[in-house]
Amino acid sequence: MKKRIIILGAGYAGVHAGKLLHKKFRKDDTVEITLIDRKPYHTLMTELHEVAGHRTNEDAIRVDIRKIFAKRKVDFIQADIASIDFEMQELRSKDDITFSYDYLVIGTGSEPCDYGIEGVSEHAMTLWSYEDAVRIREHILHMFREAVKETNPKKRKSLLNFIVAGAGFTGVEMVGELVEWTKVLAHEFKVDREEINVSIVDILPKILPILPDKLIHKATRRLYKMGVNVLLDSPIEKVDKTYASIGGQIVHTHTVIWTAGVMGCSFGANLGLTMGKKGRVQVNAYMQSIDDDHVYLIGDNAYFEEDHHPVPQIVEAAHQTAETAVHNIHADITGKEKEKFKSNIRGFMVSIGSRYGVANIGAKKPVALSGWLAMLMKHLINMVYLFKIAGVNRTFSYMLHEFFHVKDRRSFVGGHFSKASPNFFLLPFRVYLGVMWMIEGFKKIDEGWLKEAKMIASDAASTISGAVETATDAVSAASGAAATATDAVTAASGAVATATDAVTAATQVGEQVSQYGEPLIKNVPGFMQWIIDNIVAPNAVAFQTVMVITEIVLGACLIIGLFTFVWSIVSAGLTVMITLTGMSDASILWYFFGSIALIGGSGSMFGLDYYILPWLKKRWKKIGIVRKSYLYFD
Structure with missing residues (x-):
């Protein structure tokens, strides 16, 4: 009889659990794995601030769940689960559909905590989902549209007063993006920057309290430098539609972004299982509910203490709880020994705007990083994560969003990679380079390269x-x-x-x-000399024939704009090879640099690539091994 494993929730913990379960049971036909989520996409929660602050578009933080598990032993079902019957081992959706399980992994995440403060749930905006990020972005734009029409100075000031409540990771990242974006909006809407006020508020005496004091000082100094109004030891007592009460003072504003607290989601809290603290379900060291050893809880849903401290609600901890749960489910099914959870938190990273960050990296001996280097580390870790869940496809997409398509120079490398020009400027150069390669090829035929050895002796x-x-x-x-x-x-x-x-x-x-002409390289490198003496020389005519055909085909494809990305790389490579053999003078260098210039899609302008590549891409993505390996671009 088949064992049915259901993962509920496609957050960081749920997706990681699905990936691991696939690896454990991919060759076991007696196990079925199902992932259920009410949304069809996995959200990159750590990057929500970038969409809310309009640094990237919303596609940057969504990953299609079906794409993640394409051709894998994990079936995805989009459903909104309303209740769980632990005795019958069934989940029931709001559409009254039941799903039976033998093992249940709950990873439905967490939600903001308003601490019972009046008006927060009604009037403050949270940053805890894809929809939240889009809503904040649209709200900020709306405030500027209304402000430029407002003639009353007090009302105008309140429309341009933005408050982020909570100076933890999410709050600091959000306020950093917000202050950068409002400067861009000030220019677009012709608003004086002095009219805009961006504040971060917290009841604690310092920001980012989990980090070392050295990094806290650097982060605070950065916020002041960016123009953020930092209000510490300042509790928020009330939030209304047009004002907030902060430390007993009334601050007129239409925008309060709430990032001040987090707790386990209400769905998990209402399951009837024994609870820990902050709405999280109590688990044992194996990540099992203490009420039911067939129910595992992972990520923010699980409450477990190590050395009298709860496991933090961060991505790394979510992954590690998922790893423990998956190992123990596999151990239970295969009759092996279970293992207890042991966390290994290796660091924290926070971005403050698009170009600056602070990071504390390392478990035993943490290394403090700040500025550009910290942002580089954050991007690298994001790309590693995306490569693990969706391979080349999603990693390349991330690079496009963060480096190549970013607007207003809001990247840690500025706008150098995002500066683009129309491809039609490259059209005449592409055709010219193609003609020159064809001339080279036909000239060699005329000289007898297809009949006898003609290549210059490299040791001439x-x-x-x-x-x-x-x-x-x-x-x-x-x-x-x-x-x-x-x-x-x-x-x-x-x-x-x-x-x-x-x-x-x-x-x-x-x-x-x-x-x-005078050879560009007079002393041929040893490895190239060996290749010439032992491989090329004994088969000179054959190699010359391949070279001639390559030059002619290369030239023709550049002229007609067919697979120009590939042929531009071939052109650059061929240039390097010819240069290393000592067969060319310095005039060949323009072939190399010209080839590099053409790599970026020059065939889409009056070339066959305009028609053929979309057709091929559409069919390429449907191939099973390609989908499984994520070897395609969107």
Whole structure:
């Protein structure tokens, strides 16, 4: 009888659990794995602030769940689960559909905590979902649209007063994005920057309290430098539609973004299982509910203490709880030994705007990073995560969103990678380079490259030098005082013969230099010399034929704009190869740099790539192994 494993929730913990379960049971037909979520996409929760602050578009934080588990032993079902019957081992959706399980993994995440403060749930905006991020972005835009029409100075000021409540990771990242974006909006809407006020508020005496004081100081200084109004030791007592009460003072605003607290989601809290603290379900060291050993809780749903401290609600902890749960489910099914949870938190990273960050990396001996290096580390870790869940496809998409398509220079490398120009400027150059390659190919045919060895000897220069030196030595020997006349004549005859050989070699090389110019590389690298002597020379005509055909085909494809990305790379590679063999002068360099310039899609302008690539891409993505390996671009 098949064992049915259901994962409820496609957050960081749920997706990781699904990936791990696939690896454990991919060859086991007695196990069925199902992932259920009410949304069809996995949300990158750690990047919500980028969408809310309009640094990237909303596609940047969504990953299609079906894409993640394409061709894998995990079936995805989109459903909104209303209740769980633990005795019957069934989940029931709001559409009254039941799902039976033998093992249940609950990873439905967490939700904001308003601490019972009046008006927060009604009037403050949370940043805890894809929809939240889009809503905040649209709200900020709406505030600027209304402000430019407002003639009352007080109302205008309140419309341009933005408050982020909570100075933890989410709050600091949100306020960093917000202050950058409002400067851009001030320029677009012709608003004086002095009219805009961006504040971060917290009841605690410092921001980012989980980080070392050194990084806290740097982060605080950065916020002040960006123009953020930092209000610490300032409790929020009430939030209304047009104001907030902060430390007993009324602050007029239409925007309060709430990032001040987090707790386990209400769904998990209402399941009837024994609860821990902050709405999280109590689990044992195996990540099992203490009420039901067939029910596992992972990520923010699980409450477990180590050294009297709860496991933090962060991505790394979510992954590690999922790993423990998956190992123990596999152990239970296969009769192996279970393992207890042991966390290994290796660091924290926070971005403050698009170009600055702070990070504390390392478990035993943490290393503090700040500025550009911390942002680089954050991007690298994000790309590693995305590569694990959706391979090349999602990693490339992340690079596009963060580096190449970013607006207003809001990237940690500025706008250098995102500066784009229309491809039609490259059209004449693409055709010209193609024509030049074809001319080279046909010229070689005319010279007889398909019939006999014609490639320049890579050691031509050393041949001349060696021959001349030999001739000089021979002549010196002949003119020296010889023991007998016979020896002198013999030496002289040998010298003349050697000198003749030297002159012949020099003449041949002189003709080659005249034809091809002074070699760019006079001393051929050892590895290339070995390839020439042992592989190319014995098969010279064959290699010459391949080279000639490649040059002609390469030129033709560039002219008609067919697979220009591939052929531009071939062009650059061929240029390097020819240069290393000593067969070309410095004039070949423009071929290399020209090829690099054409790599970026020059065939889409009056080329066949405009028609063929979309057609191929559509069919390529449908191939099973391609979908499974994520070897395609959207």
